[in-house]
Amino acid sequence: MIKYIIKRILLSVLILFGVSLIIYVLVRVKPGDNFVRAKYAMQLAQDSTGEVEASVERMENTYGLDVSPVRGYFKWLGNILQGDWGESFIFSVDSGKTEKFYSLTVNGSTEYIKYENASEIPAEATGTIERAVSTKSVIRIIYSKCGVSFVISLIATIFEFVIAIPLGIISATKQYGVLDYSVTVLAMMGISLPTFFLGALMLKIFSIDLGWFPYAGLLDPNSGLPKLVDNIHHLVLPLMTLIILSIGGLMRYTRTNMLEVLNADYIRTARAKGLSERSVIYKHAFRNSLIPIVTMLAGILPGLFGGAMITETVFSIDGIGKAAYKAVVQGDIPFVMAYNMFLSVLTVIGTLFSDLMYAVVDPRVKLGD
């Protein structure tokens, strides 16, 4: 078992290497590969002093664009391996560090000055204040933004499973009944609706027309509600959107698996023993129908931490999904690259996790061979 996990992790490293190559190549070959120049095209055109040219060259150097793609890739990879994922073009977050400033009274007004060396501090400095330092490091940005997304996705996923799996089982056991048909129709509607459309519809109906829920963000200082209640109040619509859209697929999947299991010979054996329909379904059939559902666990991990791009954007929730959307639209290449690498790491871990879970739910699966 341990040997299997180690083997899989080593394999994952290889997979991630491939993924990083693909991401890098995709970004390098996309139109306007000379992205820095494209971004500063206007300034470059008006550049008379050569200052902009110099700064662009400096940036190209920073992002490894002044070298061939092959060398650039290894440079980028080298930086990543050293923990340097680059700096975002558009985001900055609180780094958690603070800097000390000394207040000096100059000509009757107070100024705050930072000194590198203690020896430079003048004697007349009257006091110190601390200021938070912001950072543009993409890793820190991802780290700081994925908390919100994780909470939202976790709640949505829990609801998804709690609603979809029982619905799937019920509609399988009452196949072709009224309940089965109505659940199926609703699930199909959920699957077919695009996120942005349902999100906008929700906003229009429940927020703008009815005014029941706020339409953006997570917190409204004027609401007068306790922070947690206000958060929940803000999350109702995005969560509903996420849940409505996701239960359809899982429900149909559960239903199909359950139907298949219910026709199995061992279910007939269980009935022949005299077990009640309840224990036949919830003991003998349920365990077996779980086996294929475990595959879905692979997709859950990136889903949990990766954020919901469209939903977060529609509801203006400052999570990683919205950040990723903004980064893509505004061409924040270091962030996009780091975000994709982050997703692929999660996917690889998720796959490993679901393979391990297979062995837990299905005794026929033996790992390590």
Place this chain on the structure above:
Amino acid sequence: MAQAKKDSHYISAKESRRIAAENRKITRAFEKKKARRNVNESEYLTKMADDGNIVEFDNLHTYFYTDVGTVKAVDGITFSIPEGSIVGVVGESGCGKSVTSLSLMQLVQGPAGQIASGSIRFKASDGKVYDVAKMPTAAMNKIRGKEMAMIFQEPMTSLNPVFKIGQQLDEVMLLHTPGATKEQAKARSIEMLGLVGISDGERIYNQFPHELSGGMRQRVMIAMALECNPRLIVADEPTTALDVTIQAQILDLLRDIKTKINGSIMLITHDLGVIAEMADYVVVMYAGRVIEQGTAKEIFDHPMHPYTIGLQKSKPMVNQSVERLYSIPGAVPNPVDLPNYCYFRDRCDRRCPACNGDYPEIRTVAGTHRVACHLYEPEDKGGAK
């Protein structure tokens, strides 16, 4: 003619929808009846016609309401299983023998499959006689697995892959014996594993089904069936999926067990050799009906129905050399719309003018030997004899 024949199997979408809607009405009524709770026992208690029997099938009809029409899988069969005997039910694939056994266990796959009419009387160990055809599922669950148990054709898939053998065995005893503890159930399970010839029951008890061979799994299935000392074991082709050496072992085991538990066995098979070796009484089925029945001696020494004769001819003989093994020409008629004449008429090599008439009634020809064939009808009825 060819065109007409084709048309008879063709069903328009409209027609299919109409049939489906009708079927839903019918099957829903059946399912509702079966799902009732707290039904008064008097509704399904009955009396045996002959007290020496443990099971009596009386004009049983089991239908499958499909979208292309009603399939009469079992169409009015009557036979009984005397106490302490092995009754073999034989016939080719699709003749309704498995459906007969599933009807007895009330395991016909619903909602399409339903016992449409007739009765199945079963005498339980406390002397009560139940009519399985009328029992609601809740009441049926009390005797399934306890008074009657079933061994299935496919040992490879009949055990739940995610539970240990022990768990699956214990379950039967824990379910049917009030107050049984887990330790008692385990002891019983290991004892039963020993009874079916598994010596290291303790080890098998903790194994999963996939770790056992087909023969071992079938033994486990038999052990499971024996768990509550049933009075009747229904064995649906218990050896078909096994290789020949294991077949003989399993058959020996079944015969052994019959004497040990002093019960009866309903043995379903298409293998005449198995029947000859095991059965006291034989029932030959064709297209959902019993066409010949009697003691094994009667059937094997004096087969009367041309179909039975054909079946015996198509069995390979060890000490005879034949150019080509005999096979009955033609195929079983379409079960959706069966003709009103003898179903075997078009395949029969002893067809006579009377065969153009109605379906022959089953009649006693000698002792317990009964046959449904115009050849053996008294002459005043237009028979050939």
